[in-house]
Amino acid sequence: MSIIALGLNHKTAPVDIREKVTFGPDIIVGALRSLQENPAVEETVILSTCNRTEVYCSINQKDHEPLADWISRFHGIGEDRVSPYLYSHFGLDAVKHLLRVSCGLDSLVLGEPQILGQVKAAFQTATDAGTTGKMLFKLFQHAFSAAKQIRTDTAIGNSPVSVAFAAVSLAKQIFSDLSKQTALLIGAGETIELAARHLNQHGIGRIIVANRTVERAHNLAAQFDGYAIALTELSRHLAEADIVISSTASPLPVLGKGSVESALKERRHSPIFMVDIAVPRDIEPEVADLSDIYLYTVDDLDEVIQENMRSREEAAEQAEEIIDHYVGEYMGWLRSLDAVGLIQDYRSYAERLRDEVMQKALQQLAKGKSPEEVMQFMAHTLTNKLLHNPSAQMRQAGFNGQVELLEAANTLFQLNKSENKS
Known part of the structure; x- marks a missing residue:
């Protein structure tokens, strides 16, 4: 098998x-x-x-x-x-x-x-x-x-290696408790959906999804008890956001410096963490010049990801050693199955001999022999029957020069250890 x-x-x-x-x-x-x-x-x-x-x-x-x-x-x-x-x-x-x-x-x-x-x-x-x-x-x-x-x-799972995960991990570094924060996600594609899942897993307080097609935004937001808005409504809701992650296919920026300035005034300069994953960019580069704005682009995240990949590769080397240990354990167990049938057969053989000798001993007791005689008969007969075949095989192995078989017998019967104990 x-x-x-x-x-x-x-x-x-x-x-x-x-x-x-x-x-x-x-x-x-x-x-x-x-x-x-x-x-x-x-x-x-x-x-x-x-x-x-x-x-x-x-x-x-x-x-x-x-x-x-x-x-x-x-x-x-x-x-x-x-x-x-x-x-x-x-x-x-x-x-x-x-x-x-x-x-x-x-x-x-x-x-x-x-x-x-x-x-x-x-x-x-x-x-x-x-x-x-x-x-x-x-x-x-x-x-x-x-x-x-x-x-x-190992640290193999500690470092983010996807853009979405890296974005959320950076957000956690800035806001230690995401349960009190609101995230505004711009777009409704795979990356934004993945970001939404990571935010949800980290206990984000509220999610807003903005998309050109409101229906797609609604379908995504509904999975996380959030709500959807159209891209045209961004400026009205931007001040609510502590975290902004954007990934659309728009050829032009969807978020400009003026809108962000207005949102900061409304927020009384409470900081906003922004990640622009889109190429071309969704957020005007000048937004980074504003105080209280932490703006990261996909290139910034790529540096984080590459560093984390190196960290994971180092951890993977440790992981391979752990895997080798478990592989060895399983293969040892698998090989031990080969001995199960042999052990069962040997036990059955010994039990048959025991029953035969026991039956003869009971017959001798019934004929009036003393218990001492019967016990000596049982011990002598059972010992001879159990040792007869192994002894004959070891004698033949010695005659044939089968040293390996004799060494295996010594290991099997633990003869040296028995001598040492005595």
Whole structure:
């Protein structure tokens, strides 16, 4: 039995291929059960995100062809279209791959934390569908433990590496308690939505979303109990904002120096933190000359991001050491499974001998023999029966010059340690 990981991701496949092999919530359970019907597959988990689709299985053969063929057939795509983008890992490499994925070391953004939640959700879905067992259960628990330790013991998740996250992190440096602040977000695209999520996670007091299309602004604001305004209303609401983050596609600035001056007067010069993420810029550069304005551009944030990326890369080296430790632990546990059957067989053999000798001892007691005689018979007979086969094999090993077998027997029976104790 071996662990296999098969899949494709943002590094190996373009988006038009990735989107063809995703497993959405409506088909994931059916897919798990379909895959488990394969005679080679014992247990399985499917991880499907916008950046990756991966299948993790305990499998009774070292061959990924059945899995690759299944992915193609399930999605109705020619195997020749999918196979060039697939990667596969077996055994130790598969274990290490899952741990690196779970810890964000294989992500588009190094160390991003969202992937761990996605891995946990994928495992829970597979468990609920009945497609996991002891091998994958143990593996994924190791992955979760490794991710937790890496988050605790390294700085891999401490430094923002997205523009939106960097903007919100700077805001926290200026306003230590965001719960008392109002954020004005200009635009309603992906970056602004991400900024809104980060602000919400950090407990922002209030969110206002301004956009050319008010309906889009409303849809975004409603997710965070905020309210929407049109771009034409910016000057009327600017004084309410402690934090302004702007990212539109406007070819001209949407916020000028005059509007900001008016807002500062209305605020009695209470400071405003501004981040202009847009290219070309949304906020006139002259705004930076105003007192009580902290204006950052995308270039300023890029310096923060690059510095933080270097910090994450250093932390990633520590993370790899932690991962190696957990990989070693899991592989040791996996190898120990090979001995379970042998141990069970040996115990059954010893118990059969015990029962045979016990039956003969009871018969002797029934015939009137003394307990002392019967106990001596039991001890002598059981000892001889248990030692007969091992003794014969060691004698033969000595005759054949099988030194390794004799050394293994010494390790197995702990003979030297027994002598030392006596």
